[in-house]
Amino acid sequence: MHIVITGASRGIGQALRAQYLDQGHAVTGTSRSGGDGLLALDVTDPAGHARLAETLGDRPVDLLICNAGIYVDKGQSLDAGYPAALWADTFATNVTGVFLTVQALLPHLSRAASPKIAIISSQMGSDTTAPGGSYIYRASKAAALNLGRNLATDLRPRGMAVGIYHPGWVQTDMGGAAADITVEQxxxxxxxRFAALSLDTTGCFETWDGRAHPF
Ligand SMILES: NC(=O)c1ccc[n+]([C@@H]2O[C@H](COP(=O)([O-])OP(=O)(O)OC[C@H]3O[C@@H](n4cnc5c(N)ncnc54)[C@H](OP(=O)(O)O)[C@@H]3O)[C@@H](O)[C@H]2O)c1
Structure with missing residues (x-):
């Protein structure tokens, strides 16, 4: 398989890349600055997506993993925090970034036999639990979930399956050292979960350990 992973420089994306390379798959990983075998892609930048699409040429993409994300409103105050700039940056990365990556790579996905798109959202994007706080991150991950659900509808006739995932609370720069699981887990x-994704399950929202997550 040829797998494209955004945000492959650290954390979950880096671990996914390492795992797929170990298994002998071809992986195109990206990060903002590139280097270390990664292509440079700021997911907020449409021109960057155009360059990525051009670099991939006519190579099929079997699996696109939209993993790049930021969580910059931890601990903000409801009364005085959550400035507009944090909303803009977060939505540009966590929502627009996902859409732009999918859109740019549709031609490459369409060349694969059974193309799949995995969107890394979060349990914090679910409307079912609403513990308060982290308004910007929660809203962005809810939007990513919604985006994935609607892409699943539009892309089913094209033979592309779309899954949305909660990766667990993971020991990364974002998740912190006290998180539940390692990046490898x-x-x-x-x-x-990505291997199990099919047109029968397209539009699913699942946890890293295989449970259906409430929307
Ligand atoms: N960790 C958790 O507990 C947890 C829980 C639920 C969901 N998630 C989600 O899982 C995904 C990965 O999280 P993580 O914990 O591995 O985060 P992380 O360790 O902070 O890594 C984030 C990755 O995203 C990339 N990135 C950030 N902004 C970008 C941009 N504008 N353009 C391109 N790449 C960008 C970073 O690249 P640079 O190195 O270039 O900055 C980095 O590779 C995120 O979508 C996150 O929201 C994580």
Missing amino acids: SASGLAD
């Missing part, structure tokens, strides 16, 4: 569980 998360990546291994997610890869199993």
Whole structure:
């Protein structure tokens, strides 16, 4: 398989890349600055997506993993925090970034036999639990979930399956050292979920360990 992973420089994306390379797959990983075998892609930048699409030429993409994300409103105050700039940056990365990556790589996905798109959202994007706080991140991950659900509808007739995932609470720069699971555990569980994704399950919202997540 040829797998494209955004945000592959650190954390979950890096672990997914390492795991797929170990298994002998071809992986195109990206990060903002590139280097270390990664292509440079700021997912907020449409021109960057155009360059990525051009670099991939007519190569098919079997699996696109939209993993790049930021969580910059931890601990903000409801009364005085959550400035507009944080909303803009977060939505540009976590929502627009996902859409732009999918859109740019549709031609490459369409060349694969059974193309799949995995969107890394979060349990914090679910409307079912609403513990308060982190308004910007929660709203962005809810939007990513909604985006994935609607892409699943539009892309089903094209033979493309779309899954949306909660990767667990993971020990990364974002998740922190006290998180529940390692990047290896998360990546291994997610890869199993991506392998199970099909047109029969397109539009699913699942946890890294295979449970259906409430929307
Ligand atoms: N960790 C958790 O507990 C947890 C829980 C639920 C969901 N998630 C989601 O899982 C995904 C990965 O999280 P993580 O914990 O691995 O995060 P992380 O360790 O902070 O890594 C984030 C990755 O995203 C990339 N990135 C950020 N902004 C970008 C941009 N504008 N353009 C391109 N790449 C960008 C970073 O690249 P640079 O190195 O270039 O900055 C990095 O590779 C995110 O979508 C996150 O919201 C994580």
